[in-house]
Each structure stands twice: as C-alpha cells, then as structure tokens.
Amino acid sequence: LLGSKEGIMHICMTYLNEGDQVLIPNPGYPTYTSAVKLAGGTPLYYELTAENSWAPDFENLEKSDLSKVKLMWVNYPHMPTGQSPTKALFEQLVAFGKKHQILICHDNPYAFILNNQPESLLSIEGAKEVVIELNSLSKSQNMAGWRVGMLIAAEDRINEILRFKSNMDSGMFLPVQLAAAKALSLDASWYESVNKIYTARREKVFELLDVLKCAYSKQQVGMFVWAKIPATFKDGYALSDKVLYEANVFITPGGIFGAAGNEYIRVSLCGSLEKFSEAIKRIEACV
Secondary structure, eight states: OOSHHHHHHHHHHHHOOTTOEEEEEESOOHHHHHHHHHTTOEEEEEEOOGGGTTOOOHHHHHTSOOTTEEEEEEOSSOTTTOOOOOHHHHHHHHHHHHHHTOEEEEEOTTTTSSOSSOOOGGGSTTGGGTEEEEEEHHHHTSOTTTOOEEEEOOHHHHHHHHHHHTTTOOOOOHHHHHHHHHHHTOOHHHHHHHHHHHHHHHHHHHHHHHHTTOEEOTTOOSSEEEEEOOTTSSSHHHHHHHHHHHHOOOOEEGGGGOGGGTTEEEEESOSOHHHHHHHHHHHHHHO
16 A cells, blocks of 8 residues: 555445445544545444543444444554553454444554554454454654555455555555565564654653643553643643643644544654653743
8 A cells, every 4th residue: 555544545435335334433533534425425433432441332332223334443552542452342343343244444553653562453363354454654664754554354355445446556666665575574673662762752741741730541552642631721622722822832632533532632752852842841831
C-alpha cells in the first residue's frame, strides 16, 4: 500500500455499496468516517468509555440492528486513547465478526510504539475468516511521508481489494520498497532505541499535563497521550483554545475524534524534549 491510510479507502470502496452500514469507534480516527461516506456507506458509531477500558460494549452492540452492517473498524493500540488490546478483546472481536458476518478491519499502526507486547488480531484462531489488518512503517520505522503500508488478510480478501487498488495506482517507487525492506530487517534494538526517545518525551508530556491538572493513565501506549481535562473547563476545545491563544501552544481537543472525546485532550509525542520544555514554560506562565 502507498500508506495504510490508502488501505482504509481501498477497503471501503471494495466492500461497501450505497446503504451499507459500518461500525466506527467513538472516539476514533476521523478517516474511518470520511472513507465510509465517500464509498456511499453509512457510519454507525459505537461508544468507547474509560470505564470499559476503551473496548466495544458487545452487549450493547448485540441489541442493535446489525443486518446492514458490512464492516467494523477497530484500532488497538487505540488512537487517541492509547489503550492496549487484550487477547480476550481480540477473541470477542473475531467471534462477533463471525456471528454477524461482519468484516473486522483492524488498523494497527501503533503496535510497536511504547508497547512491550505487539499483537496482531490475525493471531487469534479463525481470525483470517473475518479479519483484515492494516499496518504502516510511518510510525514504527520513522518513515512518515514515504507512504509505505501493508494489508494482511486471507488470499481471497487481498485479491478482492487488489481489483480496486490496481485501478488506482501502478505500484510503489522501487527505491522506497528497498528502503522499506531494509527497515523491516532491523532487529529489536531498533525499536528499543526509538522507544527510549518516546519514553523520555512521554515523561515531559506527563509533566505538561500535571501543570494543566489533567488526569491520565501512565499505561498508555502509542505516539500520543490521552488525558481528561479538569472540571474547570467546559470541554477539550475550551482548554485547547486557552492554551493556544494565551501560551501559543497547540494541543488537540479530544472532541475531534468524536463526541465521546469531548472531555479529553490528546498530546502528540512527535515533538522534541526542547519543545516540550518550552511548552511547559509557556503554559505555566498562563495558568
């Protein structure tokens, strides 16, 4: 794939027709909604909550009319919440897909970032019958902008998607493919070195969030930190606006990932330690 984001669109265009429905997490990556709508499908949002460890409420989903649902988008480690998956959750997803003949589309680009146990949904017995998984070199191999992603599924599924993809592009530039192959051959020390940097940045982000009096879990994984705002702010947008206009620091309001994220903010770990230190200094001056 020319990036895993392209894969989201390819899957939707391959499997959706006008009127088909798709289960999408709230909060979740906004591109799922965009791709579904562009393909003529209708988004059905399932809410994730901290109380349920940011996992789908299968009991509640079973009460819904799922007769028109063709796909279900899931993403663990989850963006924006940083929630890791469990084997039990993965088993539930596969069982749910089989029971309702729903294709489970697992977007898995954060598996190797600050995560000691990278997992694939396809590791679950029988998953290949109902699962398509996406991954990307943008995060794990620091190749953002090179646009290298992958789609893993049963052979029949891959061939179905290739029928669409082959009419969209003519392949990837060979030197990029060779660079990607080299990147994928690196051993565990590569991930350890990258995660050492992200760990130091995350500590700085925790410091920043403490200044803002936000609540957060230190068990999060992935490239972002998700935090609940203090009660003194109406929502994440209000906090983001205050910090932006008074401290010239941008923090992503959680509401852009869905209404279930309104009481949260998300901070990226892509900045340098120096930038985080400067951000802390500016925020301290305005709060």
